[in-house]
Amino acid sequence: MFNYTIHDVTYRLREPQDLSWIAEEGHVFSAIDQTGSGCILFGIEKNGRKYWYKIAGAKTVEAEVSAEESIRLLRYAVQVDRDITHPLLCPLIRDFTRDGFYVAVYAYVDGECLFDHWNFDFYMAHPEVITPMQRFHDLPVEKRLMAAEGLFSFMQTVIDAGYLAVDFYDSSILYDFATDKMALCDIDLFQKAPLVNDAGPGYFGTTRLKAPEENEKGAAIDEQTNLFTLGAILFDMFTRIDISQTPHVYPENVPERRSVRHFLPNPRHSFELNDTVYEVLCKATAMDRTQRFHTIQDFYENWRKSL
Numbered sequence: 001m002f003n004y005t006i007h008d009v010t011y012r013l014r015e016p017q018d019l020s021w022i023a024e025e026g027h028v029f030s031a032i033d034q035t036g037s038g039c040i041l042f043g044i045e046k047n048g049r050k051y052w053y054k055i056a057g058a059k060t061v062e063a064e065v066s067a068e069e070s071i072r073l074l075r076y077a078v079q080v081d082r083d084i085t086h087p088l089l090c091p092l093i094r095d096f097t098r099d100g101f102y103v104a105v106y107a108y109v110d111g112e113c114l115f116d117h118w119n120f121d122f123y124m125a126h127p128e129v130i131t132p133m134q135r136f137h138d139l140p141v142e143k144r145l146m147a148a149e150g151l152f153s154f155m156q157t158v159i160d161a162g163y164l165a166v167d168f169y170d171s172s173i174l175y176d177f178a179t180d181k182m183a184l185c186d187i188d189l190f191q192k193a194p195l196v197n198d199a200g201p202g203y204f205g206t207t208r209l210k211a212p213e214e215n216e217k218g219a220a221i222d223e224q225t226n227l228f229t230l231g232a233i234l235f236d237m238f239t240r241i242d243i244s245q246t247p248h249v250y251p252e253n254v255p256e257r258r259s260v261r262h263f264l265p266n267p268r269h270s271f272e273l274n275d276t277v278y279e280v281l282c283k284a285t286a287m288d289r290t291q292r293f294h295t296i297q298d299f300y301e302n303w304r305k306s307l
Contacts, residue, residue, distance in 0.1 A: 015059040034118040038063040038070025050108030077188035109183040111174030167204035195221040231284030232263040276306040
């Protein structure tokens with residue numbers, strides 16, 4: 001483990017690497033180094049504006065891929081960012097190479113990640129701290145419903161662009177509690193349709209929110225899979241949580257989900273909205289994909305009617 005500091009911001013790498021050149025881009029005010037993608041992120045301020053610099057090819061402490069694969073994946077992600085445009089996405093500004101690294105620069109968006117796993121150790125040591133997920137669940141239902149509208153709009157945009165959302169979950173959602181604005185990020189693994197699960201249970205995604213076909217090798221990943229993902233996220237957004245589990249603040253059935261490796265509908269008694277909404281979400285997250293809504297739009301229309 002090697003520790004480095006730039007402008008009073010400390011970050012770690014698994015092996016020695018010189019990233020000091022990032023200081024030439026502006027004032028470094030933040031760093032996220034606990035990623036499995038081989039990317040390290042720096043928050044940089046220049047001329048009164050803030051940016052995220054995502055650098056591929058770094059030997060991050062939790063890197064699960066080679067430097068070459070990290071760069072390939074980020075190059076692909078930049079193309080995805082150019083193909084899918086939506087008001088909630090953090091805008092791509094530019095990309096470039098430097099000293100063997102590949103860098104993508106995004107506009108900085110204020111907000112806190114709803115599943116900031118890199119802070120979990122801190123939350124464990126400081127149980128008095130209210131996590132972003134807890135704060136989000138403390139919001140009035142009306143504000144969370146506005147966030148749901150944004151998620152429906154985004155998922156429809158993904159489908160219209162000919163893509164499918166892959167590895168999209170609450171870690172991709174940012175929420176600014178000062179302005180009640182949501183933003184979305186990290187769509188690096190989205191793929192063009194048609195798509196098949198070629199990895200079996202190792203397919204990308206958190207077991208908390210996976211659809212059953214995301215564990216089945218050779219299964220089609222399609223619009224029904226994406227509306228399942230959206231339904232699972234919405235289920236959790238409107239389900240009361242057990243704050244005693246800090247920082248792993250989940251609905252009560254998450255251990256069961258992890259055991260079967262896919263999402264299961266939350267118990268009715270912990271769901272905050274009406275019976276009809278509950279039934280709509282159960283249909284969206286049906287284990288048998290033929291029992292789900294046919295399209296995101298169909299799901300959305302039924303969601304609106306149920307409210």
